[in-house]
Amino acid sequence: MTRTDPLDVPRPDAQLHFGVFFQGVNHWTIWSDPASGSQIDPANFRRVAQTAERGLFDAFFLGEGLRLREVDGQIHDLDVAGRPDAITQLAALAAVTDRIGLVSTSNTTFNEPADLARRLSGLDLLSEGRAGWNVVTTDNAWTGANFRRGGYLDHADRYRRAEEFLTVARAIWDGWENGAVSGSPGAPAWAAPGAVRQVRHKGPQFDVDLAPTLPRSVQGHPVIFQAGDSGDGRDFAARNADVIFSAHGSDFDDALAFADDLRYRLRAVGRPDDDLRILPGTEIIIGATEEEALEKKHWIRLQQVTPATALGIAGLLWGLDLSDRDADGPLPKEDPVVAENDGSFGARRITDPRKVVAEWREKAETHRWSLRETVIALGPQRGHVGTPAGLADKFAHFVRHGAVDGFNVTPYLIPDGLDDIVDLLVPALQERGVYRTEYTGTTLREHLGLREPLTHRSTTDRRQAG
Amino acid sequence: MSGPALRLAVELDGDGAHPAAWRRAAHSPDHLLTPRRVARVAAAAENAGFTLLTLEDGALPPGATPDVVGRIGAVERAAFLASSTSVIGIAPVVPVTYAEPFHISSQLASLDHISIGRAGWAVSEEARPEAARAWDRPRVDGAAARVRESRDGVEVVRALWDSWEDDAVIRSVATSRYLDRDRLHYVDFTGDTYAVKGPAIVPRSPQGQLVVLGRPDLVPAEQLDVALVEGRDVAAVTAAAAAAGTPRTFAEVEVALDTVAATADERVADLERHTPWTDRGRLRHIGSAAGLAALLGELRGVVDGVRLHPLVLDEDLPELSRLVLPHLFERRHAVRPLPGASLRTHLGLERPANRYAAGAAFEALEETR
Numbered sequence: 001m002t003r004t005d006p007l008d009v010p011r012p013d014a015q016l017h018f019g020v021f022f023q024g025v026n027h028w029t030i031w032s033d034p035a036s037g038s039q040i041d042p043a044n045f046r047r048v049a050q051t052a053e054r055g056l057f058d059a060f061f062l063g064e065g066l067r068l069r070e071v072d073g074q075i076h077d078l079d080v081a082g083r084p085d086a087i088t089q090l091a092a093l094a095a096v097t098d099r100i101g102l103v104s105t106s107n108t109t110f111n112e113p114a115d116l117a118r119r120l121s122g123l124d125l126l127s128e129g130r131a132g133w134n135v136v137t138t139d140n141a142w143t144g145a146n147f148r149r150g151g152y153l154d155h156a157d158r159y160r161r162a163e164e165f166l167t168v169a170r171a172i173w174d175g176w177e178n179g180a181v182s183g184s185p186g187a188p189a190w191a192a193p194g195a196v197r198q199v200r201h202k203g204p205q206f207d208v209d210l211a212p213t214l215p216r217s218v219q220g221h222p223v224i225f226q227a228g229d230s231g232d233g234r235d236f237a238a239r240n241a242d243v244i245f246s247a248h249g250s251d252f253d254d255a256l257a258f259a260d261d262l263r264y265r266l267r268a269v270g271r272p273d274d275d276l277r278i279l280p281g282t283e284i285i286i287g288a289t290e291e292e293a294l295e296k297k298h299w300i301r302l303q304q305v306t307p308a309t310a311l312g313i314a315g316l317l318w319g320l321d322l323s324d325r326d327a328d329g330p331l332p333k334e335d336p337v338v339a340e341n342d343g344s345f346g347a348r349r350i351t352d353p354r355k356v357v358a359e360w361r362e363k364a365e366t367h368r369w370s371l372r373e374t375v376i377a378l379g380p381q382r383g384h385v386g387t388p389a390g391l392a393d394k395f396a397h398f399v400r401h402g403a404v405d406g407f408n409v410t411p412y413l414i415p416d417g418l419d420d421i422v423d424l425l426v427p428a429l430q431e432r433g434v435y436r437t438e439y440t441g442t443t444l445r446e447h448l449g450l451r452e453p454l455t456h457r458s459t460t461d462r463r464q465a466g
Numbered sequence: 467m468s469g470p471a472l473r474l475a476v477e478l479d480g481d482g483a484h485p486a487a488w489r490r491a492a493h494s495p496d497h498l499l500t501p502r503r504v505a506r507v508a509a510a511a512e513n514a515g516f517t518l519l520t521l522e523d524g525a526l527p528p529g530a531t532p533d534v535v536g537r538i539g540a541v542e543r544a545a546f547l548a549s550s551t552s553v554i555g556i557a558p559v560v561p562v563t564y565a566e567p568f569h570i571s572s573q574l575a576s577l578d579h580i581s582i583g584r585a586g587w588a589v590s591e592e593a594r595p596e597a598a599r600a601w602d603r604p605r606v607d608g609a610a611a612r613v614r615e616s617r618d619g620v621e622v623v624r625a626l627w628d629s630w631e632d633d634a635v636i637r638s639v640a641t642s643r644y645l646d647r648d649r650l651h652y653v654d655f656t657g658d659t660y661a662v663k664g665p666a667i668v669p670r671s672p673q674g675q676l677v678v679l680g681r682p683d684l685v686p687a688e689q690l691d692v693a694l695v696e697g698r699d700v701a702a703v704t705a706a707a708a709a710a711g712t713p714r715t716f717a718e719v720e721v722a723l724d725t726v727a728a729t730a731d732e733r734v735a736d737l738e739r740h741t742p743w744t745d746r747g748r749l750r751h752i753g754s755a756a757g758l759a760a761l762l763g764e765l766r767g768v769v770d771g772v773r774l775h776p777l778v779l780d781e782d783l784p785e786l787s788r789l790v791l792p793h794l795f796e797r798r799h800a801v802r803p804l805p806g807a808s809l810r811t812h813l814g815l816e817r818p819a820n821r822y823a824a825g826a827a828f829e830a831l832e833e834t835r
Binding site for chain 1: 488494496499528536538541550576582600639642645647659660661663664665667668669
């Protein structure tokens with residue numbers, strides 16, 4: 001089965017898009033293997049980005065951290081940590097890549113619009129239209145302790161600030177008319193009179209008045225990405241984003257339901273329902289046979305969930321320090337302690353630990369699992385495992401039925417974790433006609449097949465934001 | 467005067483030191499903000515043998531109409547150049563009046579990783595009230611308040627650069643620990659206007675501490691590696707350098723050279739018809755390459771280096787490269803940087819011990835008292 005009958009699927013011509021997420025923290029990135037490289041050496045960032053570009057990926061993503069994670073007031077020491085500032089690293093990669101998009105995860109809570117909009121514009125110009133911005137928010141004072149403002153936003157306000165932040169950023173990006181700067185050496189003025197507009201914005205979150213300092217890049221605006229699964233997050237994406245990350249990319253029905261929900265939300269805000277690219281984060285494990293792929297998955301899980309990591313994950317669930325327990329023994333007998341999440345371990349939130357623990361106990365008993373086996377078996381079952389041909393068929397099915405537009409791959413090994421995807425899976429996808437065989441555009445917006453920036457839709461060149 | 471060989475730095479923002487420099491640039495205005503042009507100028511400076519390039523910046527437009535009003539952020543340009551050059555040191559100008567010190571620290575430490583130890587930081591300030599409006603921050607009014615923000619900002623940034631000891635990443639398979647948390651440190655800074663907890667998110671960078679440059683009237687001397695000193699003549703520069711109290715001093719020198727097409731005086735006069743060249747009280751050489759070489763020779767022993775501000779980059783860089791720098795290198799009045807060495811090494815500065823590391827703690831304490 002290499003071709004699907006076009007009449008049987010809603011999107012016979014759909015193409016799969018790939019991004020690569022160089023994560024920075026969390027236990028999915030294996031560090032204990034001899035093949036695991038440095039998390040800070042610039043050569044590894046270059047290697048991953050260039051491999052992805054060889055594989056005709058749309059984008060290279062960097063995550064963001066604004067404070068080292070902690071457990072019980074102590075720095076979490078089990079996972080990879082320590083990473084470069086995203087925009088700075090991406091500006092460096094702009095010089096050593098040609099086509100791949102460069103996407104920065106940047107926080108709206110602990111940045112200011114004029115500064116961040118300008119930094120992203122700089123990346124967009126230096127990469128000639130390849131910049132993207134993954135908009136994230138923070139709602140904890142714990143992160144705020146590293147900033148002048150301190151912790152000051154509650155959960156609801158963080159999206160209000162994010163939205164107004166975007167409005168201001170877009171006004172700044174639209175502050176220069178197209179062709180504002182003279183193309184002739186003998187011009188009377190560097191920029192045409194009146195071609196650069198002052199941006200004045202006064203709202204509940206921001207009161208700014210500034211002269212923007214940069215023209216638009218060839219793609220108009222940096223591409224806006226949004227990660228966030230809550231209703232608020234999905235609505236925010238429907239109103240503002242070009243691309244949404246999701247956790248709904250492993251199970252077809254779940255992915256399709258998520259995609260349908262977003263299409264509904266897009267229509268509700270008056271956007272075409274194909275206006276948003278859906279790229280779930282995923283892990284892809286490839287073997288020459290199904291059996292080999294499953295064996296590899298087993299090995300990867302054991303590297304990711306070491307005994308110490310299993311005890312750490314269980315400790316967060318139970319709200320107890322379990323680090324002196326035996327990970328290969330039974331589950332703790334104690335009842336979980338429900339603690340307030342202060343943000344010190346990232347966005348992890350367990351709403352009802354008692355219920356989860358009860359489920360864990362039941363499954364562990366049935367299958368005679370140790371604590372570590374339970375953590376592995378019942379942890380997030382994200383990702384896809386299989387042969388290149390099997391995965392290519394599956395992904396073709398996903399994308400042709402509109403369940404996803406592609407995947408944002410999180411390699412379990414840095415810097416070589418993309419190699420088999422690029423060398424084995426990409427050719428299999430190309431054979432099935434669901435993956436590009438060359439870049440057809442130069443900008444990230446073109447790679448993703450996106451329309452003009454939202455503020456340029458009705459009357460191009462007229463500023464609407466603000 | 468004779469003395470140790472000079473280190474040569476060059477400021478590469480825009481089209482040159484003169485506000486109207488774009489009128490004599492070798493490209494049309496719309497090419498100024500392109501990666502090709504940014505890389506080309508830096509390559510010219512690297513090939514000429516400069517030890518360091520700096521990139522001016524601030525939240526406000528670089529000039530007023532009809533001159534250049536556009537500028538890509540210096541950190542972004544610096545990072546881009548770190549990938550497209552291999553030897554020259556790179557120091558973006560970053561004002562810390564309103565910016566978040568935590569972000570600045572991460573950005574600059576990242577630049578040092580990316581450049582494998584070639585990064586510096588030229589500290590500056592946002593003096594104009596419009597900057598506060600752009601940042602949406604309460605105005606920092608008056609020189610004393612701006613010095614306070616610079617002092618606190620540099621202190622936080624430097625503390626964060628030390629907040630990871632060099633060997634904090636242990637990758638201990640035996641104990642399952644990636645980090646040794648005992649080698650990570652909260653900086654726990656509390657200043658007059660804000661507090662910062664730490665530690666950094668970026669591991670300690672190749673140089674440990676980037677080379678920090680700045681004006682001694684803006685940043686306390688004990689926080690600077692290199693003082694950028696000004697003065698209209700060699701005597702004034704000598705006095706300023708002697709008073710700086712920093713490990714190294716660099717004189718600011720504005721330069722316009724004779725070219726085949728026009729004399730320096732003619733070139734300056736041409737631009738002055740449009741816009742005046744702001745007098746900042748710096749040494750200024752308008753004339754022949756030989757005259758500049760003689761002036762720089764005089765500065766040996768007075769300062770450790772110079773930062774040149776060429777009138778028009780596209781016209782003066784080739785002359786500097788063709789006539790001035792070779793002359794200085796031949797006579798050992800100045801030295802070229804060596805491939806593979808850090809910026810600190812080029813400036814004869816030690817790689818500092820980590821203030822938090824066992825054994826280094828006492829030493830660092832002594833230094834700050």
